[in-house]
Amino acid sequence: xxxxxxxxISLGLLWAVMTIGVYITYRILDIADLTVExxxxxxxxxxxxxxxxxxxxxxxxxxxLFGGMTAGFATGLLHTVLRIPALLSGILTMIGLYSINLxxxxxxxLSLLKLDTVYTVFESRGMDRTSSTILLGLICVSxxxxxxxxxxxxxxxxxxxxxxxxxxxxxxxxxNTNTTKILGLIISxxxxxxxxxxxAQNQTFADLQMGTxxxxxxxxxxxxxxxxxxxxxxxxxxxxLVLGSVIYRIIIALVLELGMPANDLKLFTAITxxxxxxxxxxxxxxxxxxxxxxxxx
Amino acid sequence: xxxxxxxxxxxxxxxxxxxxxxRNIDLTLEEGDFVTVIGGNGAGKSTLLNCVxxxxxxxxxxxxxDGIDITKMPEHKRAxxxxxxxxxxxxxxxxxxxxxxxxxxxxxxGQKRTLKWGITNKERALYRELLGPLGLGLxxxxxxxxxxxxxxxxxxxxxxxxxxxxxxxxxxxxxxxxLDPKTAQKVLxxxxxxxxxxxxTTMMITHNMRDAIKYGxxxxxxxxxxxxxxxxxxxxxxxTVEDLLSRFGKASGEEFANDRVLLS
Ligand SMILES: Nc1ncnc2c1ncn2[C@@H]1O[C@H](COP(=O)(O)OP(=O)(O)OP(=O)(O)O)[C@@H](O)[C@H]1O
Ligand SMILES: [Mg+2]
Numbered sequence: 001x002x003x004x005x006x007x008x009i010s011l012g013l014l015w016a017v018m019t020i021g022v023y024i025t026y027r028i029l030d031i032a033d034l035t036v037e038x039x040x041x042x043x044x045x046x047x048x049x050x051x052x053x054x055x056x057x058x059x060x061x062x063x064x065l066f067g068g069m070t071a072g073f074a075t076g077l078l079h080t081v082l083r084i085p086a087l088l089s090g091i092l093t094m095i096g097l098y099s100i101n102l103x104x105x106x107x108x109x110l111s112l113l114k115l116d117t118v119y120t121v122f123e124s125r126g127m128d129r130t131s132s133t134i135l136l137g138l139i140c141v142s143x144x145x146x147x148x149x150x151x152x153x154x155x156x157x158x159x160x161x162x163x164x165x166x167x168x169x170x171x172x173x174x175x176n177t178n179t180t181k182i183l184g185l186i187i188s189x190x191x192x193x194x195x196x197x198x199x200a201q202n203q204t205f206a207d208l209q210m211g212t213x214x215x216x217x218x219x220x221x222x223x224x225x226x227x228x229x230x231x232x233x234x235x236x237x238x239x240x241l242v243l244g245s246v247i248y249r250i251i252i253a254l255v256l257e258l259g260m261p262a263n264d265l266k267l268f269t270a271i272t273x274x275x276x277x278x279x280x281x282x283x284x285x286x287x288x289x290x291x292x293x294x295x296x297x
Numbered sequence: 298x299x300x301x302x303x304x305x306x307x308x309x310x311x312x313x314x315x316x317x318x319x320r321n322i323d324l325t326l327e328e329g330d331f332v333t334v335i336g337g338n339g340a341g342k343s344t345l346l347n348c349v350x351x352x353x354x355x356x357x358x359x360x361x362x363d364g365i366d367i368t369k370m371p372e373h374k375r376a377x378x379x380x381x382x383x384x385x386x387x388x389x390x391x392x393x394x395x396x397x398x399x400x401x402x403x404x405x406x407g408q409k410r411t412l413k414w415g416i417t418n419k420e421r422a423l424y425r426e427l428l429g430p431l432g433l434g435l436x437x438x439x440x441x442x443x444x445x446x447x448x449x450x451x452x453x454x455x456x457x458x459x460x461x462x463x464x465x466x467x468x469x470x471x472x473x474x475x476l477d478p479k480t481a482q483k484v485l486x487x488x489x490x491x492x493x494x495x496x497x498t499t500m501m502i503t504h505n506m507r508d509a510i511k512y513g514x515x516x517x518x519x520x521x522x523x524x525x526x527x528x529x530x531x532x533x534x535x536x537t538v539e540d541l542l543s544r545f546g547k548a549s550g551e552e553f554a555n556d557r558v559l560l561s
Binding site: 151153154155156157158159161162164165166168169170171172173174175176177 | 350371372373374376377379381383387388389390391392393394398399401402403405406407408410411412413414415416458
């Protein structure tokens with residue numbers, strides 16, 4: 001049982017990096033960005049290919065990050081310069097990435113078995129796979145949270161945050177909202193790809209299909225974090241994303257343990273997210289508002 | 298200060314919804330002019346201000362602001378010269394951010410955004426000082442989310458943001474229309490004060506004829522995409538609502554029609 005728990009925690013930390021990426025587009029930019037389905041695979045593919053070609057596993061993480069950023073940039077250009085709706089822009093990049101990822105991998109699955117990964121560095125110092133994953137996951141997640149906390153407090157970061165809520169006002173304050181949207185998409189997809197690289201090295205293979213449904217997993221984690229820990233200040237929101245991702249993995253581990261077939265997982269996640277997203281409507285239905293006077297939002 | 302020449306704006310050209318919203322507008326504002334803009338529904342008032350602000354491209358003509366041709370300049374670049382307040386209080390601020398963060402965004406209007414911290418302690422002191430005279434108690438709620446403020450408070454804040462960095466031109470589009478009469482008066486007084494103190498060149502759309510007459514040194518009336526009246530100087534000072542209505546009738550050959558215009 002403890003094994004299941006620590007396993008879920010370690011996986012949750014790796015997926016937390018991706019969850020933070022999803023949060024940036026979904027909540028900060030107010031865009032449902034489907035690019036992530038492709039960029040998470042791209043990150044995994046780049047890392048796997050690089051490592052199998054003898055690149056240092058840590059350098060492979062940075063290559064993956066960079067690859068994801070270019071994917072985000074592509075979606076950003078489609079959405080802003082070419083004015084294609086955000087959802088469709090993401091789908092276009094995602095579809096395009098499928099071919100690109102296949103080219104990177106050269107086949108549907110690339111194994112990293114017996115090759116050095118970022119985790120073997122810790123394992124060679126006597127740690128087991130799970131604790132080295134948890135340690136590295138914690139390091140990555142903390143570093144990312146610190147950097148993002150700083151970044152979204154800067155002039156550029158503030159402009160990005162305002163863009164998601166009121167682009168018209170941001171333009172009236174002299175900011176090019178195309179640039180802020182593209183920046184947000186670049187950062188988001190960079191993180192998603194980094195997450196893919198961490199996951200691929202952890203499971204010791206990269207797979208062309210591993211991205212399917214990842215957007216829903218990201219959203220589920222974001223929402224679990226919000227429901228359980230509220231929407232307080234920015235730092236606590238970032239931390240709630242990590243907790244949300246970890247709790248999602250624990251829930252999944254539990255339902256699998258309770259005998260749910262693994263093939264039904266995606267359906268289970270989709271229904272959970274649908275329920276969570278419809279929470280406001282359900283609440284209205286279950287508890288009709290008696291007093292119509294509400295405070296400002 | 299502002300020179301608009303031969304401005305045309307067509308919406309949805311070539312479709313059944315084609316609409317010539319501005320036709321051959323010529324308008325020159327002197328430095329320090331405070332122009333009130335009045336006109337019926339769909340006269341083109343908002344469109345005129347939006348064209349000056351660069352919200353949409355124009356079809357013909359030119360716009361020169363303080364010697365700079367801004368006709369083709371993108372909206373976010375022109376913003377360096379413009380202060381804007383919109384009719385809807387929600388439009389002027391980012392609800393998910395604090396009062397001070399909104400002010401900090403406005404404080405950097407026209408400046409390149411960098412990786413420097415988005416707001417400094419020195420600024421906070423300045424904001425407190427500027428918010429105090431509004432009499433809304435906002436100076437003690439600097440970090441509170443703007444989404445929690447009332448419409449009037451948000452409009453007062455937007456007004457402050459629009460003038461925080463002195464604009465070459467202040468554009469106000471019915472910025473008190475969504476407020477209750479008492480709050481609207483307060484925000485108007487504040488507007489007048491800011492404009493006078495800063496000697497700001499200003500265009501203010503209003504649907505209140507009395508306000509249009511009371512404020513500013515010049516009044517223009519629009520009808521069907523054209524400026525049909527331009528009243529300044531002594532003539533403006535002695536203007537009455539009745540004058541205005543009868544002159545509108547003569548100039549346009551129609552009754553004045555704006556379901557939101559206040560005659561009383
Ligand atoms: N974005 C747009 N697309 C199409 N038509 C538009 C657009 N904006 C304005 N129009 C049309 O242009 C004309 C002028 O509209 P505008 O909003 O400038 O009027 P207004 O003088 O501000 O009126 P009101 O007093 O109702 O605010 C109207 O017929 C309007 O329907
Ligand atoms: Mg209007």
